[in-house]
Structure formats: C-alpha cells, structure tokens
Amino acid sequence: MIPVCEPLVTPRDIELVNDALASGWISSAGKYLDQFEERWAAYCGMTYGIAVSNGSTALDIAVDLLKLEAGDEVIMPTFTIISPAQSVVRSGGIPVLVDSDPVTWQMDAGQIEARITSRTKAILIVHIYGHPADMDPIMALAAKHGLTVIEDAAEVHGAEYKGRCCGGIGHISTFSFYANKLVTTGEGGMVLVKSKEHADRARSLRNLCFQPGRRFYHDSLGYNYRLTNVQAAMGVGQIERIEETINRKRAIAHAYNTAFAGIPRIQLPSEMSWAHNVYWVYGIVLGEEREADAIQIMSQLREHGIETRPFFLGMHEQPVFQHRGLFLNERYPVAERLARKGFYLPNGLTITDRQIADVVKSVKECLA
Numbered sequence: 001m002i003p004v005c006e007p008l009v010t011p012r013d014i015e016l017v018n019d020a021l022a023s024g025w026i027s028s029a030g031k032y033l034d035q036f037e038e039r040w041a042a043y044c045g046m047t048y049g050i051a052v053s054n055g056s057t058a059l060d061i062a063v064d065l066l067k068l069e070a071g072d073e074v075i076m077p078t079f080t081i082i083s084p085a086q087s088v089v090r091s092g093g094i095p096v097l098v099d100s101d102p103v104t105w106q107m108d109a110g111q112i113e114a115r116i117t118s119r120t121k122a123i124l125i126v127h128i129y130g131h132p133a134d135m136d137p138i139m140a141l142a143a144k145h146g147l148t149v150i151e152d153a154a155e156v157h158g159a160e161y162k163g164r165c166c167g168g169i170g171h172i173s174t175f176s177f178y179a180n181k182l183v184t185t186g187e188g189g190m191v192l193v194k195s196k197e198h199a200d201r202a203r204s205l206r207n208l209c210f211q212p213g214r215r216f217y218h219d220s221l222g223y224n225y226r227l228t229n230v231q232a233a234m235g236v237g238q239i240e241r242i243e244e245t246i247n248r249k250r251a252i253a254h255a256y257n258t259a260f261a262g263i264p265r266i267q268l269p270s271e272m273s274w275a276h277n278v279y280w281v282y283g284i285v286l287g288e289e290r291e292a293d294a295i296q297i298m299s300q301l302r303e304h305g306i307e308t309r310p311f312f313l314g315m316h317e318q319p320v321f322q323h324r325g326l327f328l329n330e331r332y333p334v335a336e337r338l339a340r341k342g343f344y345l346p347n348g349l350t351i352t353d354r355q356i357a358d359v360v361k362s363v364k365e366c367l368a
C-alpha cells in the first residue's frame with residue numbers, strides 16, 4: 001500500500017532530539033522551545049510565538065483571546081476540520097459559516113460581509129490544503145467592521161499570499177505540527193500573535209494561568225497545553241529544512257498536474273496568480289457529470305494499493321452541531337459537492353518517484 005502521507009524524520013532531527021534528552025530539559029522549558037518559538041514567529045513574520053501541545057489547543061487559546069461572550073459570533077468556512085468550530089462552540093460563541101470558492105476551495109471572501117452582524121467578533125480563516133485564502137478583501141472587511149482575524153494556518157506552513165507568509169497576515173494565527181503537516185514535532189502546535197498583551201495572555205493560558213508573582217493563585221481559568229523541549233528540538237530541525245520540504249511538495253504536485261492534465265471531468269488543485277501553494281495535500285475533485293462519487297474511486301484505488309483520504313465534510317453536515325441546534329437547514333452547495341466528490345492522493349515526503357508513477361497509472365485506469 002502506498003501511504004497517503006508518512007512523516008520524514010531526518011538524522012538532524014534525531015541529533016537535536018537526543019541533545020534535548022541528554023541536556024535533561026525534557027519538560028516545558030529549555031533552549032529548543034525558545035528557539036522554536038522565535039524562529040517560527042520570525043519565519044512567518046509575526047512577533048511572538050507560543051508553542052502548545054497541538055493545533056487544536058492552539059485554536060482553543062486563539063479563540064480564548066477573543067474573550068467571547070455567550071452568543072458572540074465568529075465567521076468561518078464550513079469546509080474545514082472540526083477544530084476551529086469546536087473551539088468557538090466550547091468558548092460559548094456561535095460559528096457562522098460561509099461556503100467555499102469553487103476554484104481554490106478556500107473560504108469565499110465574497111460571502112463574509114453578508115454574514116456580519118452586531119454580534120460578530122472575529123473572522124476565523126482556515127487556509128485549505130496548502131493554498132492561501134484571499135486575504136486582502138478579508139482584512140479590509142475586518143478593518144471596516146472592527147473584527148479580529150484569526151488564521152488557522154495548520155495546512156499552509158510556508159505558503160504565501162502576495163509574497164507574505166500565511167499565518168503572518170491576520171492578528172492571531174495558529175499552526176499544527178502533527179506528523180502529516182509540512183513541519184512536524186510529532187504532536188505540537190503554536191499560536192502566533194502581534195501584540196505583547198496577546199502573547200502574555202496566551203502564555204498564561206497555556207500554563208494554567210499561574211500568576212507570575214504568586215504561584216497557585218489564579219484569577220482566570222487556563223489549560224495545560226504545554227509542549228516539551230524535546231518536541232521543540234525536532235521542530236528546530238524541521239524549520240531548518242522547510243525550503244526543501246516545500247520544493248519537494250511542489251515537485252510532487254507538478255508531476256501529478258502534468259500527468260493528469262488531459263483527464264476530462266476532473267478538477268485539480270489550483271494556484272492563483274497571487275498564491276504560492278505548498279500542496280499540503282494533493283486533491284482531486286470529480287466532475288458532477290461523473291456518476292461516481294469519491295468514495296467509489298477511493299475504494300478502487302485501495303484495490304490498486306493506493307491509500308487516499310476523503311475531503312472534509314462541512315461543519316453544517318455534522319451531527320454534533322445539529323444536535324446543538326446549529327446550522328439547521330443551512331446549505332453550502334460548493335462544500336457539499338467537495339465533500340462528495342473530492343479526495344486526495346499520496347504526497348508525503350517519503351514517496352518515491354516510482355511510487356508517484358504507480359499512483360498516476362492507477363488513477364488514470366480508475367478514472368478512464
């Protein structure tokens with residue numbers, strides 16, 4: 001079976017992790033944590049980095065920084081992983097959804113303004129599958145209405161929007177460093193912020209809101225979302241080779257794009273003129289004219305020894321939210337089509353050119 005994605009752990013990563021272990025700094029303080037936070041914030045063009053245990057807990061902290069009151073609204077795409085919506089619901093807010101752009105699969109910036117109300121506090125952008133969302137119109141709307149912009153950049157490490165790094169454009173951004181992401185620490189995440197106030201608050205939230213001058217005295221509820229120095233050591237190694245990682249991801253995507261260019265009634269990943277796509281995953285969307293849904297082609301590919309994954313199922317189609325009375329009778333046709341017709345192919349950093357050729361051959365057979 002050709003796996004959809006396997007992490008690449010380099011000798012350099014192992015050397016750094018061993019050094020962290022040998023130093024005795026194995027918990028949530030140490031030089032690698034400082035380096036990882038500083039380097040990742042600098043790479044993305046943000047001021048402060050706060051390393052946390054994963055991408056979902058990073059979102060919990062980012063949303064906590066909004067200080068939502070019950071009933072406050074946060075606009076986000078329906079086509080996403082559940083993490084951002086769950087952070088908003090847990091903190092008493094209401095996720096307000098928009099559909100996706102049919103070409104880029106990103107949050108449709110044109111639908112946001114119609115959903116702004118007096119209760120709207122923030123726009124939570126989720127950049128999808130390696131391609132940036134169209135940020136300029138979103139930032140302009142946020143400025144006009146006084147909204148905070150959070151970027152969930154867990155799928156776009158190093159991707160660029162008009163030459164600026166994703167995760168460096170909004171007021172707050174979050175990353176995941178899960179094993180299948182472009183930069184990994186096994187499990188891990190980070191919150192990036194621009195203001196010292198946000199940074200201090202995020203650090204406090206990460207560590208149970210202990211008071212600096214008076215430990216075991218608390219004036220608000222925090223979390224234990226700390227990352228270890230050992231994990232951060234791996235992160236430092238991963239950042240060193242990010243250009244190589246991105247180049248390889250782009251080369252894999254280029255190989256697939258070239259091979260699949262002639263296949264009728266399918267849609268391949270886009271790269272807008274204003275975007276630098278890092279192709280976190282390589283997605284294919286079957287045309288509506290095709291009878292087969294993704295699930296059928298995926299099971300055929302499995303028989304050929306090719307592992308795939310389905311696209312996201314929209315938040316408005318999730319029982320967990322419908323049970324709470326959210327998104328009832330809401331329809332988002334693009335996201336619904338993507339969920340039914342989209343899937344992605346193996347494009348991990350360990351895939352060989354030979355395996356890419358095998359995937360191409362099988363995909364062509366299954367789509368003929």
Ligand SMILES: *Cc1c(COP(=O)(O)O)cnc(C)c1O
Nearest residue numbers: 054055056081083154155176178
């Ligand atoms: C992976 C991912 C997350 C969650 O990250 P974890 O580290 O798995 O908690 C959040 N948002 C997006 C967009 C992701 O792709």
